[in-house]
Amino acid sequence: MKKLFTFILFVISINSGFSQILPLPSRLTTAQNGTQIISTLTPLSLTAREDTIFWQIINGNVPDFLRNLVEITSTVNISGTNHTINYFVIPDYMAIGCDSDYFLCPMTPLLAQRIADYIGFSLPTRKMVDDIWQTATVKMAPQSISPSPQMTTVPVFATHDSMVWNQRLTFLTAHPLGELISGDKKDVIISNHIYGNPAPCRVVIYGWHYQNGTPIQPLYYGHEETYADYSHGIRLVQNEIYVDGCLNTVQNILQSAILCILLSDEGVISNPRYPITPPNITKPISFCVLDNNLGSIKIIAKNVSNILGYKISLSHDGKCFELPQNYSGNNITINNLTVDTIIYVKIAAIGFNGGVSEYSEVLGATTKNTNYYSHYLVINAFDRVTAGNTFDFIRQHGSSINNIGQCFSSATNEAVTDSLILLNNFNALDYIVGEESTANETFSAQEQLMLTNCNVHYFISGSEIGWDLDYLGSATDKDFYHNYLYATYVEDAPNNQSSTYYNATLTPPNISPILFTFDDGTNDTYDVRYPDVITPNTIGTWQGEQIAYFDAFPAKCAGSFYWNKMVYLTIPFETIYPESKRDEIMNIVNTIFFMMNSKNEINKNNDIRIFPNPANKLITIQSSFNLCNNEITIYNIQGVEMLSFDKLGIVQHDAENKITIDISMLPEGLYFVTIKGKEIFYKEKIIVIR
Numbered sequence: 001m002k003k004l005f006t007f008i009l010f011v012i013s014i015n016s017g018f019s020q021i022l023p024l025p026s027r028l029t030t031a032q033n034g035t036q037i038i039s040t041l042t043p044l045s046l047t048a049r050e051d052t053i054f055w056q057i058i059n060g061n062v063p064d065f066l067r068n069l070v071e072i073t074s075t076v077n078i079s080g081t082n083h084t085i086n087y088f089v090i091p092d093y094m095a096i097g098c099d100s101d102y103f104l105c106p107m108t109p110l111l112a113q114r115i116a117d118y119i120g121f122s123l124p125t126r127k128m129v130d131d132i133w134q135t136a137t138v139k140m141a142p143q144s145i146s147p148s149p150q151m152t153t154v155p156v157f158a159t160h161d162s163m164v165w166n167q168r169l170t171f172l173t174a175h176p177l178g179e180l181i182s183g184d185k186k187d188v189i190i191s192n193h194i195y196g197n198p199a200p201c202r203v204v205i206y207g208w209h210y211q212n213g214t215p216i217q218p219l220y221y222g223h224e225e226t227y228a229d230y231s232h233g234i235r236l237v238q239n240e241i242y243v244d245g246c247l248n249t250v251q252n253i254l255q256s257a258i259l260c261i262l263l264s265d266e267g268v269i270s271n272p273r274y275p276i277t278p279p280n281i282t283k284p285i286s287f288c289v290l291d292n293n294l295g296s297i298k299i300i301a302k303n304v305s306n307i308l309g310y311k312i313s314l315s316h317d318g319k320c321f322e323l324p325q326n327y328s329g330n331n332i333t334i335n336n337l338t339v340d341t342i343i344y345v346k347i348a349a350i351g352f353n354g355g356v357s358e359y360s361e362v363l364g365a366t367t368k369n370t371n372y373y374s375h376y377l378v379i380n381a382f383d384r385v386t387a388g389n390t391f392d393f394i395r396q397h398g399s400s401i402n403n404i405g406q407c408f409s410s411a412t413n414e415a416v417t418d419s420l421i422l423l424n425n426f427n428a429l430d431y432i433v434g435e436e437s438t439a440n441e442t443f444s445a446q447e448q449l450m451l452t453n454c455n456v457h458y459f460i461s462g463s464e465i466g467w468d469l470d471y472l473g474s475a476t477d478k479d480f481y482h483n484y485l486y487a488t489y490v491e492d493a494p495n496n497q498s499s500t501y502y503n504a505t506l507t508p509p510n511i512s513p514i515l516f517t518f519d520d521g522t523n524d525t526y527d528v529r530y531p532d533v534i535t536p537n538t539i540g541t542w543q544g545e546q547i548a549y550f551d552a553f554p555a556k557c558a559g560s561f562y563w564n565k566m567v568y569l570t571i572p573f574e575t576i577y578p579e580s581k582r583d584e585i586m587n588i589v590n591t592i593f594f595m596m597n598s599k600n601e602i603n604k605n606n607d608i609r610i611f612p613n614p615a616n617k618l619i620t621i622q623s624s625f626n627l628c629n630n631e632i633t634i635y636n637i638q639g640v641e642m643l644s645f646d647k648l649g650i651v652q653h654d655a656e657n658k659i660t661i662d663i664s665m666l667p668e669g670l671y672f673v674t675i676k677g678k679e680i681f682y683k684e685k686i687i688v689i690r
Contacts (some may be wrong), residue, residue, distance in 0.1 A: 004425025018250040020069040020088040020238055024118050025060035027098065032061065034097030034161070036391045037105075049154070050111040056096050058091065058118055058354065063102040065177035066090050069238060074131050076262050086242040086261040087250065089132060091122070092181045092654040093233030093636050094391035099177055105160050106232040109188050109203045109225055111142035111619070113274035117316035118354030120311070121236045122250040122272065123190050126219055127265040128237065129207045133182040138175045140167055142208045142216050144231065151229040160230040181311075183209050185233025188215045190254070190272045193221040201225045201275050205232060215515040219293045225274065225440040230615045235657055247313055253361040284347050288411035288421045290365040293373070297365045299347065300420050301330040311356060318344035318362055318395035328348065339671065340368040342402050344394065344396075361391035366407040377426040378403050381413035381447070382434030382462075382572075388526020394575035396525075397430050400586035403579075405672075405683050423454040426592050427537065433462025435526065448480045457593040458566055460485060466532035467492055471659060484599045486544025487534040487560045499529045504558050504571060506590045515551070516585065519575035532570040536560040544568075569591055595682075611629040611672055617664040621673070623657050631676045634686075635664070642666060 032040065037056065041049050054520040061180065069088035076083055095102040095117070109123075116122055124132065133139065140206030144164045150156050164184045191204040202221040217231075239249045243259065251257050252267040261267075286302035298662045301310060309328035315339075321344075337343055342362040349357040361380060378397050382389060394410050399407045408430070411421050423429065429451075436442045443451070444464055451458070466489035469481040481487060494501045499520070506514040533556045536544035548559035548569060559569040567589045576582050608623045621627060634643040643663075668690040675682040 005027070007573075013501075019295050020071070020323065022067040022069065022236070023089060023448045023667060024058065024062060024067070024588060027060045027064065027125070029076055031059075032056070032097065032102055033101035034095070034103035034342045037061075037096045037099055038158045038161075038688075039156060042158075046108075046248075046468075050107060052104060053096065054111060054114060054118075055273055057094070061094055063097055063099045063177075065099050066092060066095060066252045068178060069182045070135070072131050072135050072541065074262065074677050076141055076503040076583070078258060078261065078286060083244055083259065083262060084242075085253070086240040087263075088241070088489050089128075089130070090236050093180055093235055103158070104164060104185065104233065106157050106182050106185075106228045106467050107234055108228045108273045109194075110276050111234075111278050112188055112234045114236075116236055117273075117276070118280040119146040119236075120348075121222060122239050122354035123274075124187060124235050124237050125190050125254070125266070125269065125272075126206045128263055129189060129215075129235075131234065132180065133207070133209045136180045136182035138171050138179055138181040138183075139211050140164070140171070140181060140182055141210070141211050152227070156230045161571055164407055182207075183211065188232055190220075190269060190438070191219065191221065192266050192269055193219070194225075194274060195223065195535055202230075203274075205317050206388075217365045229342065236574070238606055239630050240311075240323050242323070245557045247323060251353070279351050279353065280349045281307075281349050281355045281357040282290075284349050284360040286412055286414035286418045286420065287347060287360065287363070288415045289343075289345045289365045290409040291367060291407050291417045292333060293366040293367075295337045295367050296335045297337065297343050297345070297367060299332045299334070299345060300346065300415075302415070302418050302420060303330050303348075304349070306352050307349045308352045309350045310407065311359075312348060312552075313348075313359070314582075314659070315344040315362075316341065318364060318392050318398075320340075321346065330648055332571075337367050340366075342366055343396055344392075344398075348423045355588075361412065362394055363410040366402055366411045375640050376406055376408040376428045376430055377423065377425050378410040378430045378432065379413055379416055380410065380432045381443075382432050383413070384440045386435055386526070388521065390525075393432050393434065393525070393572075393574040396576075396579075396582060397432060399579065400490060400573075400582045401430065401468065403583045404587045404590055406590065406686065413447060416450060417444065418487060426456055427637050429454075429459065430573075431458060431460040431462075432572075432574065433465055434574070435463055435530075437464035437468050438472055443477070443480065443549070445476065448476070448484070450478065453584040457564070459573075459589045460567075461571065463528050463531045463570040463572055465568075465571060466490075466494075466534050466570065467530070467615075482537045482568075485560065486537045486562050486566060487568060488537050490535055490556070492532065494533055494556050501531075501550055501552045504548055504556075506548045506559075506585055508547060509545075511588065511591075514581065514584050514588070516570040516576050517579065518571050523575075525572075525575045528572060528575050531558065533557065534560065553642060561592055564593065608675065608682050608684075610684050610686060613684075615663060615690045616689055617662065618660050619663055619673075619686060620658065620660045621675070625657060627659055627675070632661075633673075633674045634666070635674070636669065642646055642671065 022128055070091050075087050093104050095104045097103050186205045186208040189204050189206050192206050201224050202342050204221045204227050206219045208217045209217050241248055251272050253263050262334040288300050288335045290298040292298040311324035313321040313324040333636040342364055346359045346362050348359045470489035502520050503517050518528050519525045535557055536546050544560035544562050547561040548560055550556045561567045610621050636642050666688045668688055671686050673684050
C-alpha cells in the first residue's frame with residue numbers, strides 16, 4: 001500500500017479557510033503497521049480486540065492521509081431561505097497503521113462512539129453519507145464476500161481490506177491517498193432507530209453505494225449494538241461545523257426542529273449518539289481574556305488537573321464564531337490578530353484522558369493595548385440560567401468601551417475570585433450583574449472583600465442587586481451595598497409594578513440628560529421585569545448622588561454615582577438600546593471616572609473638534625476654551641509619542657481656541673491626539689493619508 005502525504009500540525013489562525021485535522025498524536029515510527037495489527041487482533045476476544053483498537057487509535061497509530069479532513073458542503077432551502085452547512089470528515093474509513101500498510105478496521109458502534117467522544121467527533125447520518133458519496137472524488141465499486149459465520153472475524157476483515165486496496169490501486173495515480181473516497185464500505189450511522197427497539201440497542205448501517213449512486217445497503221437496524229462485520233466502516237465527522245458561515249455543532253443541528261434537515265432525512269434526532277457514557281469534562285467557568293498587546297490577546301484558564309488544553313474559537317462580533325483551534329496548557333497567547341479591534345472568545349476544555357467539554361460563555365478583549373489608554377476589565381457575574389441570558393453580554397459592554405476609544409479585557413467572576421487576574425492592574429471595572437439574584441449569589445463574600453480592597457473605578461449594573469443584598473441580604477451584604485454602591489434599596493420595580501416601565505433618563509451633572517429605553521424582551525437581550533428602585537446613600541462621609549430616574553416616576557431613582565470613583569445602574573447596561581445610547585452612557589461613565597474631579601467641573605469634551613479627518617498635511621483643533629493651557633500630544637498606534645506640545649508644528653494660531661498643526665512629517669497610518677489639562681482629558685483617533 002503506497003502513499004505520499006505530509007502530516008500537518010495545528011495551525012494558528014482565525015481564518016475559516018484553515019485546514020481541519022484529526023486531533024490525534026503523531027504516529028510513532030515504532031507503531032505497528034496494518035499487517036502487524038491484523039496479526040495482533042486475530043486471536044483476541046471482541047472485548048480485548050476493541051480495547052486494543054481504541055488504544056492504537058488514541059495513541060496516534062493511524063495513517064497520515066486520514067488526518068487532513070475533507071470539507072462537505074450542502075445547501076437546503078428551509079421555508080424559502082437557503083441555508084448552507086459545511087462539515088468536515090476523514091477522507092476514508094477509520095484505519096490503523098501507516099500510509100504504506102494500513103488496515104481499514106471494522107468495529108462495533110460502541111467503540112466507534114467511544115473514539116468519537118474521545119476526540120470530540122461524531123458519526124454521520126444517512127443524509128450525510130449520501131452527501132459524502134456525491135462529494136467523493138474516488139467512487140469505488142462495492143465488493144462483497146458471501147455471508148458466513150466468519151464474516152465478523154478479523155481474517156475476513158483482512159480479506160476484504162485487501163480487496164479494497166487492490167481496487168484503490170487502480171485510482172491511485174490520478175487520485176492519491178487523502179482524497180475523499182466512498183463505495184468501499186457501509187457506514188455505521190446515527191439514526192433514531194438506534195433506540196426504540198427491544199433491548200439491547202441497535203447498530204444502524206447504510207450506504208455502500210454503487211458507482212451509479214444507488215446504495216447496496218438501505219437503512220438497516222436488525223443487528224445488535226455489539227455487531228460488526230467486514231463490510232462496516234467508521235467515518236468520523238468533526239463536531240464543529242459551519243451553518244451559514246458561523247460555528248455550530250452536529251449535535252445542535254440534529255436536535256433542531258428547524259435546521260435538522262441540513263444533516264438528517266429522518267427529522268430531529270434527539271439523541272444523536274450510541275449508548276455509551278461520554279467523558280465527563282466540565283465546561284470552563286474560570287478564565288479571562290486579556291488585551292495583551294497590539295494584535296495579540298492572552299487567554300488564562302484555571303489550572304485543572306484533568307485538562308490537557310483548550311479548543312479556542314474566535315469571533316469579530318461575538319455571535320458568528322470561527323472553527324476552533326486546539327492549544328495545550330492554560331496560559332495561551334494568540335498573536336497576529338487584527339490591530340485595534342475586538343476579538344471575542346469562547347473555549348472548550350480538552351481532557352487528558354479524552355473528551356471535550358461544552359463551550360464556555362463568551363468573553364473578549366481589544367487588540368490595541370497602549371500605555372496611555374484607560375484600561376477596563378469587564379467582569380461577567382451574570383451566571384443565572386434564565387430566559388434571555390445568552391452568556392455573551394460582553395458584546396454590548398465591550399463594544400461601547402471600544403466605541404469611546406478605550407481598550408478592555410474581560411473575565412468571569414470566578415476568575416476574579418480564583419485570583420487569575422488582579423483587579424488593581426486595571427484602571428476601571430465594568431461589572432455585568434444582569435438579573436443575578438437570590439437564585440444564584442449576587443456578590444459573594446469573597447467578591448465583596450476583593451472589590452472593597454481594590455483601588456479602581458467601577459461601573460456596576462444589574463436589576464436585582466438591591467433586592468438581593470439590601471432587602472434580603474446579611475448585615476455584611478447591606479454594608480457593602482450602602483458603602484460600596486452608595487445606595488439604599490426602596491422597592492422591587494417602579495411603583496412595585498413589574499414588567500411595566502421601560503424608559504429612564506440619565507442625569508449626569510453639567511451635561512444634558514440622556515433619555516433611554518431598556519429591553520422588554522423584544523430587543524435582543526431579555527425582559528428587565530424588576531429593575532430596583534433605590535435612593536443614593538446619604539449616610540456618613542461618603543455620599544452618593546442620583547444619576548438616573550424612571551421617566552414615569554421622576555422621583556424614583558435608577559442609579560447612583562460617586563465622583564471620580566463609581567457608577568451604579570439598576571438597569572442592566574446590556575439591555576439599553578439602541579447601541580448609540582449605550583455608547584453615550586458609557587462615555588458619561590468614563591467621564592465621571594477620568595475627566596471629572598468634582599461636581600463643579602465642566603465637561604468640555606463635546607466642545608472639541610479635530611478636522612479634517614482623515615488628514616494629509618494639516619489638522620485643526622477647535623474648542624470653546626483656551627487650548628494653550630493644555631498639553632497636546634500625538635501618539636502612533638503603538639503608543640509611542642510622535643509630537644508633543646513644544647514640538648508641534650503650529651502653523652496658524654487663529655485664536656486661543658483654534659490651532660492648526662503640521663502633520664506632514666507623520667507616515668501614513670492611525671494616530672491618537674490627546675488633550676490633557678486640569679479640567680480636561682480628551683482622546684481622538686485621526687488617520688493620516690499620503
